[in-house]
Amino acid sequence: MAFLKIDSLSKSYGETRALVDFSLEVEPAEVYALVGPDGAGKTTMIRILCRLLDPDEGKVTIDGRDVDSAFEKIKPLLGYMPQQFSLYPDLSVEENLTFYAGLYGLTGQAYREKRDYLYTFSNLAPFAKRRAAALSGGMKQKLALSCALIHDPKILILDEPTTGVDPLSRRQFWEILLQLKAQGVSVLVSTPYMDEVARCDRACFIFDGHKLSEGEPDSLAAQFEGSIYYYDTQPTAKIIGDLNGIPDLSASRFGAGMHLYLKPGDKLDRYLEALGSIGADIDRISPIKPSLEDRFIQLMEAR
Amino acid sequence: MHKIRYIALKELFHILRDFRSLLIVLAMPVMMTFLYGYAINMDIENIVISVVDLDKTAASRELTDRFFKSNYFSMAEEAPDFDDPEQLLRSDNATAILLIRPGFSEALQRGEKFQLGMTVDGSDASLASAVQAYSDAILLQFLMDRLPVGFEPPGLTVSRQVLYNPDLQSSHFFVPGLVAIILLMVSALLTSITIAREKETGTMEQLLTAPVKPYQILLGKLLPYIFIAFIDGVLVLIFAQTVFDVPFQGSYLLLLLFGFIYVATALSIGILISSLVRTQQVAMMIALVSTLLPSVMLSGFIFAIKNMPFLLQAVSRIVPATYFLKIIRGVMLKATGVETLIVPAASLVGLMVILLLLATRSFKTRIG
């Protein structure tokens, strides 16, 4: 049975529809990513899950309990990390941890053991007495995560925990999330970074308050309709123009080279002659896997 | 409830670590007492008058002397212009002109009636009545001193005994009231920003998902401030006593106990404001306006409540200073006992409970 069940959630702010009939389920011991750009509705949804906002319509249940009516019972199971840093800047790392641990009823030896365990993977021990305001961005994220985990929650909800963080630190963060999954925790993460989807169990695309697609990472990208090739050559305006001139083929500049797009079911072989006639070098054209971004864009344009 | 303890401890950290604010919080009430204590001095002294002595005798000179030897009058720097004596009053160089015409000394010796002339600037009514009262008193004393020894003028006299403030020093009246008002304002200010700040900085978002209830947050935040505000109160009282010589007739313990209750009530006003409002700036403004003005105007600080229209009298009942004014004036000036003071004290407790209940009701557990 799903640990987190979101049922037809809708929310509007005046004229703006932030969420439209959104449904989603997260299983126990599953890492689920909510992927979408700014303004897509990620934060709105997460706030509704944590009862920081009330939806216009729809229901949310966690561990079988209704968030709207039984949230006090859900609180001990829930670990939340908001998008902006929400701990106390004038309190030290240790003081922030002790405070939240106390609110969740964790004190004494049990607290110290849990704290030390969190210190090992966060590397915050040397900074225990430092004021939170004096921590670097990456350390703040780790502290926020530690406070969300101090009480051994069964579900962790993270709102863009890795925004602005470099790829290596992001990787490390995700490794922590995978460890949690191994311990049976459900994790719901929102992110604008497509490349993070690769590491989760399932993901969905959210855009304009709607769910565009959902599934395992590989299958999501594979749902791309058509095929993409990379042409490793100087992307001059002339070549791009010539390529676009070939019917059923579209080309655009990409980095130091070009992307060629073919329709579903089409094969590159059909174009060998046409390509040769404009002077394209077939040997420098190789197929590439469509990226999640490619698929996202395709879905967005379809809406 | 140990969760309240955690909230209170955290709040204490916030208070102690904001050193500059803490300094202001402790120094400000003392400074205000100082400033307002000296500024609000209702005793009228050193009224500027000009005495025009046309008699120029020993007697007239003695009368003139008496006017200026007292603290009540001081001499104008200019003499009035004979063509336009009122110019002196119009130009605010004197409040009154006393004219002693020739023949004063002779009339005195012969026991005849004589009229002195006094022109008074009536634009400040209380000043003018003070001039009249003081000059009558000086004249009467002058005459009495010339009477034969043993002579008693016939008529009624009133044997007056002014208790509690025999010199009618206004500071005894005002300073305790000032203490009450300053404490109210500072306390409300202190707590008004605490919840609003968590909303503004975003820390509330995290707190709301933790298993802690609104009443626990409110009480936890209230506790540390009670001690700070209490220290403020003690400082202000000591200051008032030493600088303004306000006597202390009653029990220190009683004042401390009831002062505690008063301060807690005042802090609860701030807590309520903080629950309702989203930004710290607005919270501070509301705290200032809702405590300073009503307490100065409606608590009995200057204006007697019984003289007010009914509606305002009703409003004065929800101003905590109204009750504490009775308590502090009672204890300091009249040595009033518990039996009388228990009534206003109970009203304060009732007010505090209502304020905290309202604060709990209006505490939002949602963002936005």
Add this chain to the structure above:
Amino acid sequence: MDMTHDGPLDSKRCAVEVDQLTRKFGDFTAVDAISLRVEYGEIFGFLGANGAGKTTAIRMLCGLLLPTSGTGRVAGFDVHRQPEMIKKSIGYMSQKFSLYPDLTGRENLEFYGAAYGLSRDRTRTRVEALSERLNLACFLNELSGDLPVGWRQRLALAASLLHQPKILFLDEPTGGVDPVFRRKFWGLLYELADEGVCIFVTTHYMDEAEYCGRVSIMHRGQIIEQGRPFELIKSGGFENLEEMFVDLIRSRGAARA
């Protein structure tokens, strides 16, 4: 219509050429002898963890910070002796701090025009030209704080182009923007590059880094890798730039805190 210049640029000329550029703060070496050569018309990606020295390096290239040692020329001006001239020749766009939310799009652009020293007439001409090219017309009269992220980015880009700089520095220009907008934004950048502008981009988004012509990766103040994304990926046998990045940094040991 040419967005930036009144005539073509010689694309063989070097926009940025630095050699052993170093910056120390006391004992701490923020940038450690980096060497770069970027030509006009190139889009160059600047990658690296926070604290690797990217910001310091870019500040030196923008004329905002003097190097401790090393040599360099940006837009033909010396980095040691002519930082003021460099500042005038470059455009800078930072996602977080570019626009005043209480001002409309037009007011923001007019403000920046004045700040760059353009006359009122010139500013007006440029605003019209950029508005047409970047499709900003409907957003010029809205408060920029009310605009969705993607349009704010466009506006910020326009602001950085008002004085027709030859070199553009873009700091995380498409963070949080939806993919369609990002593609369109990059289309604009490609057009600019075709007109001869040299573009420096910093980003944490590895997918986006692949849009660049060449990238460099900084680590502990040094440039540890440079090259075309496609080649870097292929030669290491990686799936994408992110894997390459992670593998590279991991092999070098922990980044600075």
